[in-house]
Amino acid sequence: xxxxxxxxxxxxxxxxxxxxxxxxxxxxxxxxxxxxxxxxxxxxxxxxxxxxxxxxxxxxxxxxxxxxxxxxxxxxxxxxxxxxxxxxxxxxxxxxxxxxxxxxxxxxxxxxxxxxxxxxxxxxxxxxxxxxxxxxxxxxxxxxxxxxxxxxxxxxxxxxxxxxxxxxxxxxxxxxxxxxxxxxxxxxxxxxxxxxxxxxxxxxxxxxxxxxxxxxxxxxxxxxxxxxxxxxxxxxxxxxxxxxxx
Numbered sequence: 001x002x003x004x005x006x007x008x009x010x011x012x013x014x015x016x017x018x019x020x021x022x023x024x025x026x027x028x029x030x031x032x033x034x035x036x037x038x039x040x041x042x043x044x045x046x047x048x049x050x051x052x053x054x055x056x057x058x059x060x061x062x063x064x065x066x067x068x069x070x071x072x073x074x075x076x077x078x079x080x081x082x083x084x085x086x087x088x089x090x091x092x093x094x095x096x097x098x099x100x101x102x103x104x105x106x107x108x109x110x111x112x113x114x115x116x117x118x119x120x121x122x123x124x125x126x127x128x129x130x131x132x133x134x135x136x137x138x139x140x141x142x143x144x145x146x147x148x149x150x151x152x153x154x155x156x157x158x159x160x161x162x163x164x165x166x167x168x169x170x171x172x173x174x175x176x177x178x179x180x181x182x183x184x185x186x187x188x189x190x191x192x193x194x195x196x197x198x199x200x201x202x203x204x205x206x207x208x209x210x211x212x213x214x215x216x217x218x219x220x221x222x223x224x225x226x227x228x229x230x231x232x233x234x235x236x237x238x239x240x241x242x243x244x245x246x
Contacts, residue, residue, distance in 0.1 A: 061124070063100030065109070068123045070098045072116040087115040134159035141172055148226070152179035169241040175200070175227065176234045183226035189243025191225070193217040198235020203228040211237070 073083050080098065084091040088111060096102045097112070104112075113120040141156030149155065154174040161168045167189075175198070183203040193202060195211040202209050205223040209215075210231065219225060221241065 060100060062097075062103055064125075065104065065123050066098045066100040068125055069094075069112055069116070072118055072122070073098075076116065083112070083115055087111040144171075146171075147185065148173075148182050151182040152176065153182070153227075154179075165245055167241075167243050167245050171239045171241070172236060173239050174234060174236045175230060179230065179233065181226075181228050181230055183228040184224060185221075185226040186224050187221050187241070187243070189221050189241055191219060191221040191242075192238075192240045194238040194240075196236040196238060198237075199232035200227045200235055200237070201229030201231060202226070 069083075073080065078086075080094045081091050083089075084094045087094075087108075089108060093102075093108075097104055097108075109120055109123055113123055136158050141158045144155050144157050146153070146155045152175065154176075156172040156174075158170040158172055159168075193211065193216065195213050195215045197213055199213075200211050202211050202217055202225070204217065204219045204225045208228055209217055211217060221243075
């Protein structure tokens with residue numbers, strides 16, 4: 001049974017305002033972004049991405065420094081107690097620093113950098129807000145040799161990933177009258193084919209898909225795949241390969 005709300009100790013301007021119960025259902029109006037707050041943005045998810053990928057989390061400078069100190073310590077294969085002794089800092093302080101729980105003074109960071117035998121700037125490396133981005137003008141993709149090159153397949157590399165746990169390789173692939181079919185590709189990761197021009201019978205495992213401009217094929221690249229029937233040439237298609245970095 002719900003107990004009546006007490007308002008005796010509340011400010012006059014809040015008297016009579018009913019507070020929601022914990023875990024109470026959110027009214028539909030609030031779900032649609034309508035709130036009682038004076039700020040119309042209150043309650044809304046800032047800068048929606050339009051995708052289901054998780055939002056990139058912001059890293060504080062304390063967390064970035066702590067992560068770098070832990071990484072450098074592990075490279076030296078020493079314990080936090082050994083680092084604390086060398087830097088003349090308490091083990092408890094080292095733990096808090098590595099977990100990003102406190103802001104360290106310049107003298108503390110200098111002592112830690114000296115104990116780790118790295119420049120103090122190295123401790124801030126993780127805070128550099130660098131995100132990969134590559135820009136390639138039309139027709140200026142790098143020509144690269146791949147397994148299909150011997151079959152007359154022309155590969156233009158349209159970008160590359162740097163510093164990520166995943167490798168992303170986007171190619172613009174062109175097949176001409178001189179090209180021959182080759183459907184014995186097999187590699188790690190997943191691949192997406194987006195047909196731009198021409199027509200091809202593209203094999204994946206035991207099936208062949210006829211791709212026309214605008215068609216997409218997405219598949220596990222560990223199965224045998226590749227263009228098996230060159231129906232209409234010249235043809236171009238976008239190939240995006242994604243696999244974990246070793």
